[in-house]
Structure formats: C-alpha cells, structure tokens
Amino acid sequence: MKRVYVIGAGMTKFGRHPDKTGRDLIIEAALETVDSVDRGIDLQKDVEASWIGYFTPELYEHQGQYGPITSDCLGLVPKPAWRTEIACASSSAAILTGFFAVRSGVFDLVLVGGIEKMTTLSTEGVTDALSIAADNIFELPAGITFPGIFALIAQAYFKKYNVTWEDLQAIPIKSHHNGTLNPKAQYQSEVLELGNKFGKKKGISFKDPMDFLKSPLNPTVAYPLRLFDCCPITDGASFLLFASGDVAKKYTDTPIEMAGVGNGTETLSLHDRPEMTSSRATIYASKMAYKMAGVRPKVIDCAEVHDCFSINEVIQIEDLGLVPRGEGIKAAKEGRTSLDGDIPINMDGGLKSKGHPVGATGAGMFCEIWKQLRGEAGKRQIPDAEIGMISNVGGSAASAGVFILRR
C-alpha cells in the first residue's frame, strides 16, 4: 500500500461571487493549487485523475456531471473524473476517493476538491436545497430545516450539560476573531465590529459583543439559535494535490502526509439516533483515522472542525475526543480552543466566519491544516504545528470525513 502525501492546496476567496459560474471558481481554485506546488507542476501533463465534491449542482446550476466538467475546464480530458456527494462533506468524499486511488497504486498524482455555487438561489431557495441533506420522508414533512434541526440539538445539549446560549457565544466570538486574520474568509470582522455596523443604521452602538449578540439585531433563527450561531451562504471552490511517496519528492521537500483517514455514517433522521448530542458518523470516522495514523487525540496540535452552527463545533470537538464530553463550550470560554490555546480550533475562522460553500468546505479546511503544518498560515500560525486534524460532516452529521495530516 503506497503512502499518500499532499503536495499542493489552493482555494478561491470564500464569499459571494455573483460574477462567476461554478466553472470559473473551479479554474481559480485549481490554478492557485498548481501555484502552491513548491517545484511547480504541469497540471495537464502530470495530474492523472480528479474528483470533485459538489452537494447540489442540480438545484444551484441545473447541472450534473461536474466530474467531466472539471476535467474539461482544467484541460484534463480524457482522464478519469467524477463527482462525490455526502451533503456538506462532499469534498471529504472526493478526498477519500483520491486517497484510495493513490494508496491502491492505480494512480500516483491526483487532484481532489470541492465546490458550491450557492448564491444563484435566494435564501429560501438555498434553505430548500440544503434541506435535502435531511430526511425527506421523516423530517422535512414536519416543516423542519437545518437551523431547526441544530436548534433541537442545541436544546438537547444545553439540557444535558446544564449550559446556556450565553455560554455558547464563545464560539462565534472566537470564529469571527480568527476570521479577521484570514484574507480568504467571507467575514473578516470581529463580532463587535459587525454588530456596530448593523447598529449604525439604527443609531445604536455596542461596547461588548454580548450586548449585540443578545440584541434584536442578532435575531433568533430557530430558538435558541440566533443569526450569529449560523454560518453564511457562500460561493467557493478548493483543491488539493495528492501524490504517492516516490512521486511527492519530485515536487516538494515538505510533503504533508495523509497519516489517517476516516469516514462514517449516522441515521439521516435525528429521531432514529441513540443520542442527539453526538454523531456515530464522526466517532467512527475519527476512530478509523486515529487507528490508521497510530496516534491518540492528545497529539493533535490543531484542528478544523465543522461549525455549520455554533453548537456543532462543540459537539465535534467532543466526538473527536479533543476535549472531554460536555466540556466543549468550557474549552472555548477558557481560551483552550483559541489560537494561543492548547488545542486551537478553526484557526481560519471556521464555517461561521470563513464561509460554508458546502461542497468546498472539507477541502477548504484541508487547505488551512496544510498551511499550518508547513508554517505558512501567517498571522494565525500555530507555532510548531506538526499534526493537524480535519473533521467535516454532512447534514446533521449523518456523514463524516475525518483526516489526520502529519508534517
């Protein structure tokens, strides 16, 4: 079995790109990925296959076959390509496919990534498109969409661990702070700064982020979750280049090893699960990744985890074993998950501040860990980061992709 290394990573700015099609985003992200390779790469000549995650091109762009489209717009025809989908973890599935393909020895150098072009639809249209990640037979007919699903999860968590919505606000405050250090983030402003921007129109100013977060300017989306507990609607694309051991050395002196990978599933409907404040998908995927990498949670230097809603960052770091059960919020409040904490989480601003172009999100997290392990994360660099983790989930964590990267 061959070892698999990451030799390049790139992404578009995450945000609203009304002037760009999905194909434009793919080309932009792929070109940055090509440019990131230390000793250069000839995309058309060297890359043998590509896989792309895209959750719902059918609804956003009335378009299928994004595999051949990617192949076509990057000049890779007639090489292999297809699309992978597990909702918000769609690019994790592309990453896993590329990993299997290189590890199996069938290919030595592949391009993997993801994309989502969401702002073609209205907020209502996006809410409907996202809702198909939930159960169309048992959940959606009850009138629930994702803010409602995560609101139920948040309420279950608050009750179980005796914490409050006010406690949870440590998460978006941290995420927006980290976002200020990331030029690729959709929002590059502190919570307080955004609050005062919102307040200005109404002649209101805030001195403390909590004053804004508790104000009607941060409205309830689905009780207890408010606007700043929810990630935004985003366009974006992101890619990675994977190479087998022998080949990786040709392109870089600092290949980053794919030390462990994992994937898992959970029931699609919340009501079928043994536990609402945990996902067996993430637990299974992380156990698989830890086992393959031969490491335990305590060696992880930093992690990117899936905070589609603030409560999910908390559940993620608990499911991954990075903090004890019920202590995810406490860890954030104590600064343990901040950039200067002992287990920094979502250094790039997370989905909340960096944005969440669904199909591109997993690969986008990957870009951050790749930069961190190469010491190229600029103002948000974690000193001496050697082992990083990515955890990307689909829907209400009915699916999960977990990766451990090692310098």
Add this chain to the structure above:
Amino acid sequence: MKRVYVIGAGMTKFGRHPDKTGRDLIIEAALETVDSVDRGIDLQKDVEASWIGYFTPELYEHQGQYGPITSDCLGLVPKPAWRTEIACASSSAAILTGFFAVRSGVFDLVLVGGIEKMTTLSTEGVTDALSIAADNIFELPAGITFPGIFALIAQAYFKKYNVTWEDLQAIPIKSHHNGTLNPKAQYQSEVLELGNKFGKKKGISFKDPMDFLKSPLNPTVAYPLRLFDCCPITDGASFLLFASGDVAKKYTDTPIEMAGVGNGTETLSLHDRPEMTSSRATIYASKMAYKMAGVRPKVIDCAEVHDCFSINEVIQIEDLGLVPRGEGIKAAKEGRTSLDGDIPINMDGGLKSKGHPVGATGAGMFCEIWKQLRGEAGKRQIPDAEIGMISNVGGSAASAGVFILRR
C-alpha cells in the same frame, strides 16, 4: 496491491415501481445480492463500507445523502458510505470507488451499486432531470435534450459510414429479442409482438418488425431516431459485493475477478469534441481496463454496453475495439452481436429492453456479466464465457466506466 473479486450480485426487476421508494428498491436489491453469495454472508457484520450511484435524487425524490441513507436502511450505520455521480455512469463510479478501496487494502469487503427512482416525475420532468447531464451553459439553452443530442450523433454516423436508419433497426430488434429471455427486463417482448399490441387498438397488424418500426405507431422522437431507438424510463436498483482475494475464498469457490477497470472523460458539449461518432471517455477507459487486465479486445467473450439510444450501442462496440470502425451496425445485421454470434452484446436486453434506471444501469450490466461468467444466465447463457466486459457511459458519453471481469 490486493486483487479484487466479485462474490455477489443482485438487482430488482427493472421497470415501473410506483409502490416503492428509493429505499425500498435499495433493500430489495441488497437482499438479492446477499442471497447470491454461495456460502452466505452476514450483511451487517461482514460488509465494511458501501457506495451508491444515483444520478438525480435531488430532482426525483428531493433527497440528498443517499450514502448515509443506504447505510441506514441496510443496517450498516456507522460504516462509511457516500454517493457517486457521473450521470448514467453513476454506479460505475461507485464500482470504481469500491475497487480502489479494496485494492488499497483499507477494506476487504464492500457493497457497491446504484439506484434511480425515475417514475416519480412525468416524462417531461424526467427529460428535464436527464438534461442536466448535458451542458447547461452551452447545450440546453439551444433547446436540445438527450434524444436530440443522440439524433445529431446518429446523423453524423449515418453520413460518415453511409448507413441508414433502416440498417440501425437491427439493434432494437436484437435487444427486444434478448429481453424476452430476461425475467428482470422491463420489456420481455419481441419488437413485432409489441408492435402488434400497439396496432391492436387501431385494428392494425404487422407481419414483419420493420413494418411496425417504419409505421406512425413508432413515432419520430428526434429525427432520425424513433421511439424504439430510445430506452424507456425505469425504476431500479442493483448491487455487487467486492472482496479481496483472501476474503473472497471464504464466501465462494467461484469468485469473479475484477481484472481491469477504467474511467474516462470527454467534453460535456458535443461541439467541443474532435469527433461526434466516438467518445474519448470510452476509448480512454477501455484502454486503461485492457492494460490493467493484460488482454486485447479479441479475447472478450461477451459484453454489456450502454445503448441508451440504439446508435450508442454501435458507437460503444467500435470505441471498445470489439468491432472495426464503421462496422457496428453490420455486426448486428450479420448476427455477430446476437446471443449465438462471435461477440454477443447486451445479452440481458440492453437498456432498450431491460430498462435504464440511470444510477443502477452500470451495476445492472455488471450483474449480467457476473451471471454469464458463472454460467448462471439461463436461456441467454453464452457457452463457456470466461472474460466479459461492461461499458457504461454518462450523458452523451462525457464520462465512461469500463470493466473487464474474468472467471
């Protein structure tokens, strides 16, 4: 690199299943697959991961995440699963994923397959859903859908090789004949029998299939293609079980080897291609598969190829090198591709007669070759079939999956 074997295969009847959801079809096909394993298998205990191809669940069932759904409804949670998509070759992508996963040594026993539940939509709705396999920027705005695309391809072929629509009718006549021998086929009637059934309502009877095929009862869909040049709209699901060499022996004395696999891409738009009567996707995928299997076209005993429209069976067998360029129709007219010919094609009735539940089609072809190589194809058995081929394409062959199986 581990060798990969097929130890089980199963499918639903292909046809209209108004009383069944996608999940029902998945369970039915998976149970038949489990039952096909010679020495039995414990689905929940033994299967380590699953992958499923489904082209457009978003549009047919307002549902994403068919990976976790499959995992859930087969009792496989929390094991890995995701969905793969390359239009009508979506299950080929699941097959390739399972192949890479077992070959890489990450898993030893996996379930792969596909599904499409199409009859939830009207014919117009299905035509729209299928159209997203074509180019939404450059092709669809011109008003073309798939019958039109393949009609253009047919006209180009007729002109290039100086053949006629009348010549092409050898294909549907053969397909419907083979379908009479397949209890899983959507149509189990000869062309003449169906023609007389259509004619009965109008008091017309036919003595020769060509009389019917040329009559207004077989109307033009997109000139020169008529109704019987087009495959039907179908519901169905199909699965396969793959195991590594050591593990396969536990379950069967007749494992079928995945000797060669291939995948390829072509431009999405017809107008970007160097050639309309050939697909670089199929050519690339078949070269990859032949090379991996270490065989040449002449050793193939029988093949299942993608006849979404009659003209495509012709182009497929030429692209695969099974007959010389321009001789695909001649081969059918001379009976070379019939059950008793030297290179039998679409023994199970092909997409035309067996049906085309898009995401399940590749895996369904696989079932037929598996049965043929095990000598279990009943009345349509090719004597002493040892090496079989599958060629499944997406859209206008913008993508392709090609497989060579060996007894």
